[in-house]
Amino acid sequence: WQELLSTIRQTDAECWIVTDEVGLGIVPETRLGRFFRDVQGKINQLIAKEASEAYLVICGLAQQLK
Known part of the structure; x- marks a missing residue:
């Protein structure tokens, strides 16, 4: 993920x-x-931190987080 x-x-x-x-x-x-859940969650956090925008999609509805 760092690469x-x-x-x-x-x-x-x-x-x-x-x-x-x-x-x-x-x-x-x-x-x-x-362990997988924890690592995947941490990777998601790191990606979102670097992103200019982040969304959570639930039931086809996008919620902008940042």
Whole structure:
């Protein structure tokens, strides 16, 4: 993910990144599932921090977060 952010910073092109929101569902039963959820959530936070705009889409409705 660090390479991805580095590449995006170096380009002038418009870039869209789409990820799943993993923190609003059930708590995974396994340790590996919880680890994945935590890492994916952290990556989403880092990407959103770098982005000029961020949206959460629920039921097809986009909510601008930033």
